[in-house]
Each structure stands twice: as C-alpha cells, then as structure tokens.
Amino acid sequence: xxxxxxxxxxxxxxxxxxxxxxxxxxxxxxxxxxxxxxxxxxxxxxxxxxxxxxxxxxxxxxxxxxxxxxxxxxxxxxxxxxxxxxxxxxxxxxxxxxxxxxxxxxxxxxxxxxxxxxxxxxxxxxxxxxxxxxxxxxxxxxxxxxxxxxxxxxxxxxxxxxxxxxxxxxxxxxxxxxxxxxxxxxxxxxxxxxxxxxxxxxxxxxxxxxxxxxxxxxxxxxxxxxxxxxxxxxx
Numbered sequence: 001x002x003x004x005x006x007x008x009x010x011x012x013x014x015x016x017x018x019x020x021x022x023x024x025x026x027x028x029x030x031x032x033x034x035x036x037x038x039x040x041x042x043x044x045x046x047x048x049x050x051x052x053x054x055x056x057x058x059x060x061x062x063x064x065x066x067x068x069x070x071x072x073x074x075x076x077x078x079x080x081x082x083x084x085x086x087x088x089x090x091x092x093x094x095x096x097x098x099x100x101x102x103x104x105x106x107x108x109x110x111x112x113x114x115x116x117x118x119x120x121x122x123x124x125x126x127x128x129x130x131x132x133x134x135x136x137x138x139x140x141x142x143x144x145x146x147x148x149x150x151x152x153x154x155x156x157x158x159x160x161x162x163x164x165x166x167x168x169x170x171x172x173x174x175x176x177x178x179x180x181x182x183x184x185x186x187x188x189x190x191x192x193x194x195x196x197x198x199x200x201x202x203x204x205x206x207x208x209x210x211x212x213x214x215x216x217x218x219x220x221x222x223x224x225x226x227x228x229x230x231x232x233x234x235x
Contacts, residue, residue, distance in 0.1 A: 034074025048198035117171035127160035
C-alpha cells in the first residue's frame with residue numbers, strides 16, 4: 001500500500017538534486033566573466049547559485065581586463081547574456097511546476113493516509129468491543145451450538161482486530177513517508193523560489209550598473225569597437 005508514497009518520495013529526492021540547475025547558472029557566470037560583466041551586475045546570479053547549491057557556495061568571479069578577452073570566451077552582448085538568464089529561469093520554472101505537482105500529490109496522499117488511519121482506529125475499537133461481547137456470550141451445559149457460535153464470534157473479532165491493526169500500521173507508514181517527503185519539498189520550494197527571485201532581479205541589476213551607458217546608447221551614441229561586451233563588440 002505504501003508503494004505510491006515511496007514513488008513520490010523518490011521523485012522528490014530527484015528534484016532535490018538541483019545540481020543541473022546550479023550548473024546552468026554557473027555556466028552563465030562563466031560567460032559573464034568571459035565577457036567582462038561588472039561584478040555588481042551579477043550579484044543576483046551569485047545569489048541564485050547559492051540557493052541552488054547551498055553546500056557548494058558561489059565560485060569566485062573575475063571579470064578581467066579589457067585586454068584578456070578572446071573571441072568565444074563570453075557573451076557577445078547584453079541581450080545574449082539576458083537570454084541565457086531567461087533560459088535558466090524557464091528551466092527552474094519547469095522544476096517548480098514538477099515540484100508543485102508532487103507537492104499536491106503528497107498532500108492528497110497524506111490526507112488519505114490520515115483518514116485511513118482514523119478509520120482503522122475506529123474499526124479497531126469496534127472489533128475490540130465485539131471481542132469483549134463474544135467472550136461474554138453465555139453458553140449452556142447442554143450445548144445447542146452455543147459454544148461454536150461463541151468460538152466463531154471470538155475468531156471473527158480477533159481477525160477484525162488483526163486486520164484493523166494492520167491497516168493502522170500501513171496508514172502510519174504512509175503518513176511517515178509523506179511527512180518525510182514534505183521535509184524534502186518544503187525547503188526545496190524555498191530554494192527554488194529564492195533562485196527564481198534572484199534571476200528575475202538580474203535585468204534590474206544590469207540596467208542599474210550600466211545605466212549611464214544605456215542612456216548614452218539610447219541617445220544614439222556608439223561605444224568603441226574595441227571595447228568589451230556592452231561597450232561594443234570584442235576585438
């Protein structure tokens with residue numbers, strides 16, 4: 001009976017392994033580093049990585065100088081950079097969708113398990129009362145089948161007790177598995193939403209750090225061809 005709950009637990013454990021998501025954000029940081037993105041513009045990226053990989057920590061970030069970039073070492077434009085951030089956001093969003101689905105299934109399974117345990121406890125109480133009544137059944141010295149009826153009633157009540165106890169144990173196992181699964185999903189929910197919030201902050205950070213340059217470009221200005229990334233195409 002607990003196989004379904006075990007499957008949900010296994011799926012939750014798989015989702016809790018967010019290394020794939022962390023690797024995607026790490027790759028964006030590497031591309032930003034190669035492009036020479038100002039460290040202040042990737043603060044939220046580092047926060048997203050910390051949320052996805054709390055144990056690993058964010059790697060060091062070095063944007064380098066104007067002379068150390070080589071073609072292909074980083075993003076060629078801010079739009080390419082933001083597109084990668086958007087792709088990572090979509091990937092995490094898919095993860096959140098799957099997690100929410102499992103969370104709903106776990107909640108439903110937990111509710112059902114609690115209800116089954118309560119029914120089992122009521123059945124157990126009824127069976128115990130039936131057993132007491134069976135033992136209290138009178139018998140006559142000149143048996144007219146009363147001994148057999150009493151023995152049958154005792155046997156039936158004992159079987160009902162055993163069945164109810166087994167249902168209670170099974171329901172308790174399912175409750176335990178669901179609660180263990182929730183202990184995985186609840187912190188995972190917080191980590192994924194923190195990562196999403198951080199990624200959605202990246203465009204704002206970028207615009208704030210490069211505000212003057214964007215204003216210059218919007219007024220028709222052109223950055224030097226030999227500049228780095230947002231300042232122009234790589235050499």
